[in-house]
Every structure is written in C-alpha cells, then in structure tokens.
Amino acid sequence: MQTILDGKSLITAAMLAGTLPRGKLEHHGEAFETARAELALILHATQQQIEQDKNPAEIVGRLLSFLNGLHSKVHPDVWHALIPVAQNHPILKYFLEDPLTHWSFTKPRGYSGDAQLLDYIYCDPHVAESVANASEIGKALYSHTQNVPSCVAARERRDLLTRYVDEIAVKNGPQSEVLAIAAGHLREANRSVALTEGRLKRWIALDQDPQSVGLIARDFQGTAVEAIDGSVRTVLTRGHKLGKFDFIYASGLYDYLAHNVAVKLTKTCLQMLKPNGTFLFANYAEGTPDAGYRETFMDWVLLLRSEVDMWNIVNASVDRNTVEARVFFGENRNVLYAVIEKRG
Numbered sequence: 001m002q003t004i005l006d007g008k009s010l011i012t013a014a015m016l017a018g019t020l021p022r023g024k025l026e027h028h029g030e031a032f033e034t035a036r037a038e039l040a041l042i043l044h045a046t047q048q049q050i051e052q053d054k055n056p057a058e059i060v061g062r063l064l065s066f067l068n069g070l071h072s073k074v075h076p077d078v079w080h081a082l083i084p085v086a087q088n089h090p091i092l093k094y095f096l097e098d099p100l101t102h103w104s105f106t107k108p109r110g111y112s113g114d115a116q117l118l119d120y121i122y123c124d125p126h127v128a129e130s131v132a133n134a135s136e137i138g139k140a141l142y143s144h145t146q147n148v149p150s151c152v153a154a155r156e157r158r159d160l161l162t163r164y165v166d167e168i169a170v171k172n173g174p175q176s177e178v179l180a181i182a183a184g185h186l187r188e189a190n191r192s193v194a195l196t197e198g199r200l201k202r203w204i205a206l207d208q209d210p211q212s213v214g215l216i217a218r219d220f221q222g223t224a225v226e227a228i229d230g231s232v233r234t235v236l237t238r239g240h241k242l243g244k245f246d247f248i249y250a251s252g253l254y255d256y257l258a259h260n261v262a263v264k265l266t267k268t269c270l271q272m273l274k275p276n277g278t279f280l281f282a283n284y285a286e287g288t289p290d291a292g293y294r295e296t297f298m299d300w301v302l303l304l305r306s307e308v309d310m311w312n313i314v315n316a317s318v319d320r321n322t323v324e325a326r327v328f329f330g331e332n333r334n335v336l337y338a339v340i341e342k343r344g
Contacts, residue, residue: 028078035074039082042066043089050094056140060095060293064148067292079295086296095297098141099127099134100151104298112300113252115184115212121151122158122187148290153334157251157282160330160337161188164280165203168247169194178203179245179272181235181265182253186216189225200224204242206234232261236268245272249280255302259313266317266340275344283310285329285336310338 042063049059067086071079086092096102100120109116119127123146131142145151161180165188169176176199180186183205194200203224205216208231216227230240232253248269254262262281269279283305294300310327317340318325324341 028075031075032078032081035070035078035082036085038070039085042070043086043091047089047091050091056137057144060098060141060144063095064290064293067296068289069292071292071295072287083296087299092297094137095141097135097138098145099130099138100142100145101298102138104294104300107299109209109211113255113302114209115207115215117300118154118184118187118252121146121154123155124185124187126185148293149332149334150284150288150290150294153284153288153330153332156330156332157335158188159191161249161251161280162191164247164249164278165189165192165200166194168278169199172246174199175201176247177201177243177245177274179242179248180205181232181248181250181269183207183216183227184209184212184252186220186225186227188251189220189223195223195225198224202226204228204245206230206240206242208232232257232265236264238268242272244274244277246274246277247280248272248277249282251280251282254281254283254305254313257303259309259316262313263316266313270318270323270340270342273342275342277342279340279342280337281313282330282335282337285334288334305336307336310336314338314340 046059046063049062070082074082092105096105100117103117103120104112107114116127120131120142131139134142165178168178176194178200180203184207186205189195189203189205195203201224203226205213205220205225205227207213207216207227207229210229213227213229216225220227228240228242234240250265250269253265257265266279266281273279284302286304286306288294288304291302291304294302307327314320314325314327322343324343325338327336327338329336
C-alpha cells in the first residue's frame with residue numbers, strides 16, 4: 001500500500017487494481033470465456049448502434065446498463081480481466097468524444113479522479129468552454145454521463161460538505177477552523193455562506209496536486225481559505241503543524257485507501273479535532289450502477305464500500321464510548337458517509 005500511503009504516486013486503475021486481493025484467472029476459466037463472449041456481444045451491438053447513427057445519449061445509456069449487468073454478476077477476478085478487452089475495442093474512440101470520459105481515461109494530470117474531472121462532474125463553469133468545444137456527439141454523450149447516479153451523488157456530496165461547514169460556523173462562531181484533506185478545487189467553498197460572510201477563522205485546503213493548490217490559492221485569495229501542498233503521508237506524519245480543527249473532512253480520498261490506511265488516517269484526524277469537533281469521510285457505495293462503464297471506458301477504479309465496511313473503519317479507529325458516530329447513505333444512495341463527533 002506504499003504507493004497510496006505516500007500520497008504522491010499516481011493513482012491509476014492498474015495500480016489500484018494491483019492492491020486488491022486477486023485470485024488466479026485460471027480458476028475462472030469457463031466463467032471468463034462466457035463473460036468475454038457476453039461482453040463481445042455488448043460491444044458489437046453498441047458498435048452497430050454507432051454505425052446506424054443512433055442517439056449518442058441513448059447509446060451510452062444502454063451501454064452503461066449492459067455493462068452494469070455484467071459487472072454485477074461476474075467474479076471480481078473475471079471482471080478485472082475483462083477491462084482491457086473493453087478498452088481495446090474500436091468503440092472506445094467514440095466514447096472519448098465525451099469530455100468527461102475523455103478526461104478520465106487520458107488522465108492529463110497523471111492520475112484518476114483529479115479535481116478537473118470533478119469539475120466536469122459538477123458541470124462547473126471552469127469547464128464550460130471545454131464542453132462547448134466538444135463535438136456534437138461528445139456534447140450528447142456528456143448530457144447523459146454527467147447525470148449518471150455516481151455523478152449526481154458527487155454533486156450531492158459537494159453540497160452536503162458546504163452545509164456541514166456552514167453549520168459548524170453557526171455552532172462555533174467566527175473562530176471555527178476547518179480542514180479539507182485531498183481538497184481538489186474546494187468547489188464546496190464556492191457555496192459557503194459562512195466563508196462569504198467571513199465567519200470562519202481558517203479553512204485549510206490540503207492537496208497533493210500542485211495545480212489544485214495553485215487554483216485554490218488564486219480563487220480564494222483574501223478569504224479564510226489557505227491552500228497547502230500535502231498528501232496522506234503529510235497528515236499521518238504531521239508533516240505540517242496544522243493545529244486543531246472543529247471540522248475535518250475527506251470527501252473523495254477513502255475511495256482509494258485500503259482498510260489499514262483508512263484506519264490510520266481516521267485515527268490521526270480524530271487526534272486533530274478540538275473537543276466536540278467533527279470528522280467526516282465519504283466513500284462510494286457498493287452497487288453503484290455505473291461502475292462497469294467507469295472502470296472500462298473511463299479507466300477509473302474505486303474501492304467501493306458497504307455500510308459494514310464503513311463501520312469497520314470507524315470501530316477500528318476509535319473507542320466508541322468517546323465519540324458519537326453514524327454511517328448513512330446520501331440522498332441517491334450511491335455515496336456512504338461516516339460522521340464521528342468527538343465528545344468534549
């Protein structure tokens with residue numbers, strides 16, 4: 001897990017997949033051949049629809065549905081072996097006209113799930129020009145991919161974080177201190193009333209990507225937001241003397257962290273809370289219905305978790321007698337949240 005723990009290695013689908021427990025494919029020989037034949041039919045049917053100039057949004061919608069059906073019924077080892085089969089099919093070129101899919105697959109910043117990708121998911125004004133310059137097919141594909149359940153869940157997550165920050169500011173007043181780990185572009189701050197009204201002492205935005213840190217520093221100059229270049233390792237080793245916080249959150253990071261690293265990070269974050277402080281971490285949930293398309297044509301693999309998995313992290317990180325903890329689904333049930341409140 002060193003590649004993820006150091007926070008500076010590139011998070012790619014192949015690297016992340018390499019950290020997952022895998023059996024030997026030969027144990028699934030017949031199942032793999034059956035699944036590969038089914039995938040070939042899905043891809044061939046999709047190619048025919050493309051050649052017939054069917055509506056791009058309908059094409060990608062059907063493909064998402066079929067890939068999800070296959071993804072949900074085959075063994076993870078079999079699915080992992082199918083990913084390159086899909087990625088090497090000629091229809092990939094068609095779906096890369098979608099600016100969201102293209103950015104995810106090509107990874108211009110060198111790793112998966114970067115802040116610019118989230119801007120495409122958020123339909124943020126910063127990517128409006130890129131979307132406007134896409135082909136007509138690309139725009140039509142994007143009209144569908146931006147609204148798949150995981151993208152809707154990401155926008156819900158952004159807005160939930162804003163609400164938490166604003167509620168903390170109401171509760172604790174203008175001395176409130178917030179830490180965002182793997183902050184990305186900190187888009188949740190754009191909607192924060194507390195930030196706009198100057199009711200925060202500081203909002204530390206920690207990220208390992210220098211481009212993200214630079215953008216935050218530029219966009220939030222003169223506010224309580226302070227952008228800091230740092231990684232998971234920075235937090236675990238207390239590389240920066242960050243102090244104590246009323247609210248700490250990691251909204252997208254745990255999707256890439258194995259259980260043992262997640263526990264270490266959770267323990268450290270809880271130690272950085274003030275009395276009555278709150279720590280929140282989020283994770284995409286098992287059963288996300290667009291995982292098949294995301295892992296193949298977007299080349300974006302995440303560690304999906306169940307409620308039990310989330311509780312296992314919480315319970316391994318803290319004495320439950322010293323905190324109030326809860327785990328819950330977001331509104332569209334594709335993201336799970338764990339919220340731990342430290343008793344004073």
